Amino acid sequence: MKLYSDVGAQRFGQVFGDLMLVAWIAFCTALGLTVFKITNALGYPGRKAAEAGDGLSGELHNLSGPVGKVPLVGDQLRAPVDGAASAAARLAEAGRDQAHAVEQLAYLLAGVTIGLPVFFALLIWLPRRIRFSRRATAARKFIDNAADLELFALRAMANQPMHKLAKISDDPVTAWREGNSTIIAQLADLELRATGLRAPEPALET
Secondary structure (H helix, E strand, O other): OOOOOOOHHHHHHHHHHHHHHHHHHHHHHHHHHHHHHHHHHOOHHHHHHHHHHHHHHHHHHHHHHHHHOOOOOHHHHHHHHHHHHHHHHHHHHHHHHHHHHHHHHHHHHHHHHHHHHHHHHHHHHHHHHHHHHHHHHHHHOOOOOHHHHHHHHHHHHHHOOHHHHHHHOOOHHHHHHOOOHHHHHHHHHHHHHHHOOOOOOOOOOO
């Protein structure tokens, strides 16, 4: 599989584009992580409330046992303590729910921040690179030697803009039919460069 062009300017554009894509992905990832940290920090009060509620609930439960052992009034004294412990436990649970909701939001925002820009960048750049690779890989199979240039010269007359053909010959079709090797080589080179390949060196006559 051919990934990069043999033509200098085209190869530079491809390498530069690939590096820009990698840099864009890195930037979006860093931005997404920053968004996650900032958003997740909003759940700090909830986490602290959960921590405080758990601590208070535990202390009240520890106090409930000895209070309940007080003769005659133990049960009456224990009931408010158990109620306060339950309230503290509910407070801790509410804090955890809030912190969890904020964390889920942080993951969502980070995913959107990273995913959408990267997705659209890949959607724009990857199809172009894949098309080039497929065309160049397929074309390379037909360019074993200078004898194959006629095929690419014919493709040039079908695919290339008229003003480019006119720079090579006023009548490229006749030149191709007559086997004008110079014109054929120039036409083939025009098509090959558009595909990202270079024409093979002419075989040495023996």
